[in-house]
Amino acid sequence: MTGLEMATAAAVFLAGGMVKGTLGIGLPLVAVPLLSLFMPATQAIALVAMPVLVSNAWQALDSGDVHGLRRFLPLIATQLVATLLTVPMTLALSPRTLNAVLGAVVLLAVVLLCLPLRLHVPPARERWWSAGVGALSGAMGGVSSLTGPLIISYLASLRLPREAFIGSISLIYLGSAIPLYASMAAHGRLGAADLTLSALALVPVACGLALGKRLRLHLSEVWFRRVLLAFLAAVAVALALK
Template sequence: MDLSHVHLVWLLPPEFAHASVWLWLGLGLVFMLGGTVKGVLGVGLPLVVVPLLSLMLPTPTAIALVAAPVLVSNLWQTYDSRASRHNLYRFWPLIVSLLLSTLITVPLTLQLPATVLNVMMAVAVITAISLMAFNPKVHIAKRWERWAGAAVGTLSGAMGGVSSLTGPIIITFLMALQLKREEFIGTISVIYLFGAAPLYAALWWYGRLELSHIVVSVVAMAPMALGLSLGKRVRTRVSEVLFRRILLVFLLCIAVALLSK
C-alpha cells in the first residue's frame, strides 16, 4: 500500500477517499465549465457546478464543494464595493429573511432521501431556467420594496437551502428596481454573502461541510480560474444571447438527468 496515500486520505471527503482518476477529472472539468460561464455572463458558477456535481455526488456534498469559490468571490466583491453599508440598510428585510429561511431549510432538506433532493434540485434549476429565459418585466413601487424584499429573501433562502441557487429570484427582484451597474454588483455581492454564510455554517453544524470538503473546494478554484480566463476570451467572440441559449438548453438537460437519477 502507498504510505503517502494513507497519509493523505484524511484530507479528502469520504466520497473521494478511493475516487478514480475519472472523478477527479470530472470535478476539474465541471469547475472549469462553471468558471467559463461566470467569465462570459458574470454570474452562474453555482448554477452550473452544483447540478452537474449532483449527477456524480450526493447533493449536500456538491453544495459543500462550491464553498470556497462562492465565499471568496463574494467576500472580495463586498469588500470592493463602496455601497455595502447603504445596501445593508436598504435591503435588510431581504437579507434577514434570506438568512433565516436558509437556516430553517437546510436541516429540513438534509433529512430527505437522495431521490427527493435530486427532484428538488431539478425544480430549482428549472425555476432558474424559466426566470433567465423569460426575464419577466416587473415594476416594484418604492413603498412595497421592503415587503417584496422580505418575500424574495424567504423564497430565495428556501431555494438556496435546497440547492445553493439563491441567485435567480434575487436577480429578477433587483432588476425590477432598475439599479445602476455598480450598485447592482455591490448589492448582489452583499446579498449573496449573507445567503452563502448561513448555508455553509448550517452545513458545517450538521456535519455536511468538513475540513476535507474545504480542501477539495480550494483545490477546485484552480480549474475555476482557468475557466474564468477562458470565459473572458469566449465573451469577445461569441454572442452573449447565443451563449445564454446554449446554457439554458444545457441546464435543461441537467435537470432532466437529475429527475431520472
Template sequence: MHAGVVATTFVVAGFVKGVTGMGLPTVAMGVLGTLMLPVQAAALLLLPSFVTNLWQLFAGPSVSALCKRLWPMMVGIVGGTLAAASFIAGAGGAWAVVGLGAALALYAVAGLLAWHFAVPARHERWLSPAIGALTGVVTGGTGVFVVPAVPYLQGLALKKEDLVQALGLSFTVSTIALAIGLASEHAFAADDLGVSLAAVVPALIGMWIGQRVRGRISAESFRRWFFICLLGLGIQLMARAFV
C-alpha cells in the same frame, strides 16, 4: 469522484460566471448533482462560490450603499437557509435531487422567456425580506442561490454595475448561510475544506477566462445556450427520481 471531472466542472462554472456575472454555484450544482448527492455538491462548492462572489462583490464602489438597502433581504436569506438546511443535509433524501432539478429548470425557463418585472419602491420594504426568506428556503433545500433572488434584484432597476455587485452580495451571504446550515446539520466539517479549497483555483481560472472573452462573444446567444443547458440538467435531475 475523479479530480479532473471536478476541476473541469469548476472551470466551466467559473467561465460562465466570468461572462454573465453569475452561474458558478448553479452550474456546479447542476453538473455535480448528476454525479453525487446534492449535499456533497453543495459542500464542495462552498469555498469556490465564496471566493468568486466576494471578488464580484468588492469589484465596484457601492458595497456599503447596497448593504444598507438590501440588508432585510440578506437577513431573510440567512433565516430561510438555516431553517431549510436539514432538507438538503439528509431529511429530503432523493427529493432534494428533484428540488435541485426543479430550481434549475424554473430558473432556465425564466431566463429563456426573459421574465422581467419591476419592483415598486413602496413594496420593497416588505418584499425584500420575503424574497430573501424564500431564496433561503430554496438554497437550504437545493444548494441553488438564484431563485427568486436574481429576478427580484433585476426588478429593482439597479445600474448594471450595482446589479452585478448586488448579485455578489446575495450569493456571498447565501454561501455563508449554507455553510453554517450544513455545519449545523453535521453535513460539512473542517476536513471538507481541503476538497472545497482545491476547487477554488479552477473556478478562478474559468472566471478569468470568462472575463477576458466577455466582450468578444454575443452575450445574448451565450445566455440562451446557458439556459438551455440548465434546463436539460434540471429535467435530467427531476427524471432521476422516477427511473
C-alpha cells in the same frame, strides 16, 4: 473521491468559472447540478463553498458599494432565516428525493432566466418586496444553494446601475451562503476534507473566469445564454430521472 471524479469535478468548476466570467453569474447554477450527476447533492453543494464565498466577497469589496447592505437588509435577514429553517429539512431527504428537488429547482431557474420578471416596485413598498423575495430565495437556496435566478430577476426589476447591481447581489449571495454552509457544518455535512477540496476548486474556477472574460469579447451573450439554458434544462431532467 477517485482520480476520475476529481478530474471531472475540476472540469465542472472550469466550466462554471467560464460561465461566470462570460455572463457575470452562474457558477453554482452550473457546478451544483453537474456535480450532483456523479456524487450526492449535499457533497456537491459543499464543494462549491469556497468558490462561492471567495468570489462574492471579492466582488462585494471590489464594487465599493456599501449602500446595498442597508437597502437590502430586509431581504438578507429573511433570506438568512429561511435558509436556516430549510437546510435541516433538506439534509433529511433521501438522495433520490434531493436529486428530484434539485432538478425541479434548476428547471425553475431556467424558466426565471428565460422569462425575467418585469415588476414595478414602488420605493415605499420595496422593503416589503425585499423581505418576501428574501424568504423565497432563502428557501430555494436552503434546498439547492441556488438563490441566484430569483435574486437576479428581482434586482433587474429595480433597474440598479451596473456597479450597484454587482455589489448588491454579491452581498445578498454572501448573506445566503454563510448561513447555508454554517448550517451544513453544524449538521456534519461540511468537514475539513470538503473545505480542502473546495479550496482546490478555486484554481480551475480562476482559470475559467479568465477564459470566460476572453469569450465575452468574441461571443454573443444572447446565444451563449440560450445554449447554457438548454444545457441546464437537460441536466435538470437527468437529475430528476437519476
